[in-house]
Amino acid sequence: MNIGDRLRQLRGEARPESDDALATRLQRLRPPARHATMDPDDCSVLGTALAAEQTTDGLLIRERHYRLSPASCVGVDPSALPETCRLPPLDWLYIDTETTGLSSGVGNLAFMIGVARFSATDQLEVRQYVLGRYAAERAMLTDLLATVGTASTGLVSYNGKSFDLPLLANRCRMQRVAARIDTLPHLDLMYTVRRAYRRHWPDCRLQTAERRLLGLQRVDDLPGAQAPAAWRTWLCERDTAAIARVLEHNFQDVVSLALLHRCLAGAYLGQADSPLDHAAIGRAWLDAGDPQRAQRIWENAGESLSDDGRLDLARLYRRQGDWASAETQWLALYARGNAAASLELSKLHEHRRRDLRAAMRYAGSCTPDERNTRCSRLRRKLDATPQLTLRLSLRTR
Known part of the structure; x- marks a missing residue:
């Protein structure tokens, strides 16, 4: 920095810009050019x-x-x-x-x-x-x-x-x-x-x-x-x-x-060769108001039907009053350790078969909360059963 630049700096004066620097600054301040109008x-x-x-x-x-x-x-x-x-x-x-x-x-x-x-x-x-x-x-x-x-x-x-x-x-x-x-x-x-x-x-x-x-x-x-x-x-x-x-x-x-x-x-409609979720498809038909088609989809799926699909199929059988077919599905799932199927079998034997001991056996495979509730109630029923039997026998004498 020479003496002239130093004096200008002390007086707060700007150093004269070169023509190239000034042009660069002006170019930077211009707004960006718009795209040319489309021909x-x-x-x-x-x-x-x-x-x-x-x-x-x-x-x-x-x-x-x-x-x-x-x-x-x-x-x-x-x-x-x-x-x-x-x-x-x-x-x-x-x-x-x-x-x-x-x-x-x-x-x-x-x-x-x-x-x-x-x-x-x-x-x-x-x-x-x-x-x-x-x-x-x-x-x-x-x-x-x-x-x-x-x-x-x-x-x-x-x-x-x-x-x-x-x-x-x-x-x-x-x-x-x-x-x-x-x-x-x-x-x-x-x-x-x-x-x-x-x-x-x-x-x-x-x-x-x-x-x-x-x-x-x-x-x-x-x-x-x-x-x-x-x-x-x-x-x-x-x-x-x-x-x-x-x-x-x-x-x-x-x-x-x-x-x-x-x-x-x-x-x-069941015409696919590739693997798919038969349970979800059947459920969609059921929600659409076509239980017959849902049943066909689930039944034709055979062994490829998921556990959720089998539960849905058993539920549909139960709604139709086909308890034997529903029980077949539940037993197959129970054999694989399915807790939901265990619950349904326990209900079946308690309310329809009146077999409390079988109901207690299936209840033992339910989820912990359901198992505790059902087993406690079934145990009370079993404890009351001998007294009820004794009263009935005394009345018949």
Whole structure:
């Protein structure tokens, strides 16, 4: 530091800046530059890359047909599931979204929506919407609701109950689109899959269900978690490669939904070869008001039926008054040390067989709290039995 710099420092004067330093500071203070306004031709370029038609300014639509294999066309009614068996006949529409973020916040929107439904010739007609720009969202939602159609439509999704449908309903409100998509009948297959397979699979993601139930293995698939980044890449860099991969990912999602719907309907009717939770499936049919189907599911499961399932089956037999069949199930479980079956056998012998000693024997295998309560009461009954017998014998003399 020279004498001039020292004097300026003591007087509180700033050192003159060089032109380069001043330019650097000014550049730092400027607000970040906004992205250039999208050229109308950019959406045409995206439409060409995606083989999609630009219907309105910034909205791209691609339609495809997917012909099912003969094995997929087995005459299974997709409505034959506990959740939908009581509904009137519906025109099922399969729906999946790709969004600008993975949260459910207000600023999150669907930049891509795929829907599909079966045609009269059993082909799957797939319609995919892609936003080329934010301003086209209202047009996309309006066209989507027109495709959904009347109240005879039922929606099928995978995790749509907590994500896709609330998101679309919120965006419809934000864009002042009158119809409410979340009022239609809705089947979320994720819960259907979880009920049947969570005890046998490491997870119940859509791609796990595809691989295990449909034998499908995706090749070069873009993970759904990377879809928001692909959308930002298109907006900022006009790169169509990543968005094209998202489109294929979305197409596979809606096709898999349609195939899984039929496959799961068959599994819930007892036509599956893969291991599943028969106890949970039967319980779902029972809750849906179809005890006969629940009974068939449990009985046909054979040795693969879990202890909980056997208890449910025995409970159903008891409700029907078939005590012999109920006892058969309880005895099989008692032999494996099942405390709940021990309790039922103790009740059976106490109240129906009037065999207090047998009831006491089975009560000894109940849970500690139940064992103490029941054994104390049965012991009092047994102690009172000789006195009652003596009084009766004296009266008969």
